[in-house]
Amino acid sequence: MxxxxxxxxxxxxxxxxxxxxxxxxxxxxxxxxxxxxxxxxxxxxxxxxxxxxxxxxxxxxxxxxxxxxxxxxxxxxxxxxxxxxxxxxxxxxxxxxxxxxxxxxxxxxxxxxxxxxxxxxxxxxxxxxxxxxxxxxxxxxxxxxxxxxxxxxxxxxxxxxxxxxxAPDSGRRVWLHHGSSISHGSNAAHPTATWPARAAARGGVELVNLGFGGGALLDPFTARTMRDAPADLISLKIGINVVNTDAMRLRAFTPAVHGFLDTVREGHPTTPLLVVSPILCPVQEDTPGPLMPDLAGGTLRFKATGDPAERAAGRLTLNVIRDELTRIVKQWTADDPNLHYLDGRDLYGEADYAEFPLPDEVHPDPAGHRRIAENFARLAFGDDGPFAAETS
Incomplete structure (x- = not known):
């Protein structure tokens, strides 16, 4: 001191x-x-x-x-x-x-x-x-x-x-976000450089970040936490941890998503709610988990160890997850006009991977976080986005 x-x-x-x-x-x-x-x-x-x-x-x-x-x-x-x-x-x-x-x-x-x-x-x-x-x-x-x-x-x-x-109340809307290690900030250079922090700054909102490294597994206690937390905007980035932990099959995944949404909606029945599927991750696009660390060459990388042939038996991959989330959200929006879907590859897709490869095959580098934030701010907080500011 x-x-x-x-x-x-x-x-x-x-x-x-x-x-x-x-x-x-x-x-x-x-x-x-x-x-x-x-x-x-x-x-x-x-x-x-x-x-x-x-x-x-x-x-x-x-x-x-x-x-x-x-x-x-x-x-x-x-x-x-x-x-x-x-x-x-x-x-x-x-x-x-x-x-x-x-x-x-x-x-x-x-x-x-x-x-x-x-x-x-x-x-x-x-x-x-x-x-x-x-x-x-x-x-x-x-x-x-x-x-x-x-x-x-x-x-x-x-x-x-x-x-x-x-500090006086900012008067800004509260954005409650849940996701995996990428939302948590893995590989980001510093705390205001995680993609949710950058996106919140661009969107002019107060961030509450429930991104948990390895922990976005549709846990009921996380859904209840979101149900009970104050929020003006809510987003759920679902899928990558379910695949890379090989935590469930398609039969369990579908009702788990519905249950998570049901619980969040108990506390926020009309709040804009954005469901986001996984960003591009080539090692898991069509190969099930579990994901395992690979230290060959002295550099930490990850590889998927499941058998792609087992997709027919309900094993999950990122493409299976995206297809199912699209179907689920379409079913929900018939009665819930405030629920929306965003394909994670619109945040980070093939062109982004070519420009900013995933250093460990799963997590973006600082430039990747910046790109995801820019795309999320444009697609979610932009004039035509589900989180666009209301005009009087």
């Missing part, structure tokens, strides 16, 4: 946080969650338990004249045994909606992954660290600090060299 200022410490409370579903009081401070406590008790695997606590889209929002800001946090970092540790998670500081500074936090807890398939890990404890932002512009300003999208982050203390006020 720098001592050159007369610091003002502001309690980190729900009043200055956005993008979360729940807050857990810890021995150090507050841990943001993107699933509520009841849902967390129903999580069947360690992977989802980890990723729902990674605060993709969660940010502090306040108004201040401060030119120096310090945020103490306790991060939890994931490393894979035998491979170099990934870079520290990035904190993005925005001033009046524009990226003004970035920081990282050293130390913290470490989960050493011992099995890439089960995500089992060995934990070790580490110290609290500080994200420091100095030289910010003088005068009153709206500040947001977006937390690392890929690091569990306990919030310990907020210090500034000028008073902090709760």
């Amino acid at each position: 720098n001592t050159e200022h007369d610091w003002i410490t502001t309690p980190v409370t729900a009043g200055i946080l956005r993008g979360h579903i729940d807050l857990e009081a810890t021995a150090r401070g507050l841990l943001p969650h993107r699933l509520p406590a009841r849902a967390r008790r129903q999580i069947p695997d360690g992977q989802l338990a980890i990723v729902e606590a990674q605060p993709s889209g969660v940010r502090l929002a306040f108004r201040t004249r401060a030119t120096t800001i310090e945020l103490d946090t306790l991060p939890t970092k994931r490393v894979y045994r035998g491979y170099p540790a990934p870079a520290d998670g990035v904190y993005d500081l925005l001033v009046d909606g524009r990226l003004a500074a970035q920081a990282t936090v050293d130390g913290g807890n470490v989960h050493t992954i011992t099995d890439m398939v089960t995500q089992s890990f060995e934990p070790s404890e580490g110290p609290v660290g500080t994200a420091r932002f100095a030289g910010l512009p003088a005068g009153d300003k709206d500040v947001e600090i977006w937390l690392p999208h890929n690091e569990i982050t306990e919030l310990v203390a907020l210090r500034t060299d000028a008073p902090v006020e709760r």
Whole structure:
């Protein structure tokens, strides 16, 4: 901690946080969650338990004249045994909606992954660290600090060299989005560069991101979370995790989609709801899962291990998923004019793959995230899109 200022410490409370579903009081401070406590008790695997606590889209929002800001946090970092540790998670500081500074936090807890398939890990404890932002512009300003999208982050203390006020209500519509690791932000360079964050900025909306790496599996507790969360716009990106985990066959998939939509509609009967099928992923277009890591050559890539001939027996592929989602949405829209469908290949298709290949065969790189965001903003938030702003 720098001592050159007369610091003002502001309690980190729900009043200055956005993008979360729940807050857990810890021995150090507050841990943001993107699933509520009841849902967390129903999580069947360690992977989802980890990723729902990674605060993709969660940010502090306040108004201040401060030119120096310090945020103490306790991060939890994931490393894979035998491979170099990934870079520290990035904190993005925005001033009046524009990226003004970035920081990282050293130390913290470490989960050493011992099995890439089960995500089992060995934990070790580490110290609290500080994200420091100095030289910010003088005068009153709206500040947001977006937390690392890929690091569990306990919030310990907020210090500034000028008073902090709760940010006024933006008046913007709330966009509630659910998807897989791509929506979570896998391979994005920093938290405001995930495709949902970029699309939200372009659409002028407040993002609540329920993108869960490996965890978009039509879980009923996720549907109930969306049912109960405030939202003006809702999107569901469905399919890739169902295929690459080989979690179900077509017979189970169809009613699971209907059930998920039924539950969301219980809380949001007329809210614009956009169902989005998977983006292009050549290794899974016509080959069922499960998807397995391939470390040949020292670079992590993924390969599908199912037998394409078993599609006739109900094994799922991305093309099977898209066909079924098209049929389901057509059935729904006969009675629900506010439900819409978007083919994920319109966000990232063959031309995009040729320009920005998937580095690990599944997840886009930072340029791919930018392309997906641009296409989503145009197709969803554009004048003719299902999320177009109403004009009076």
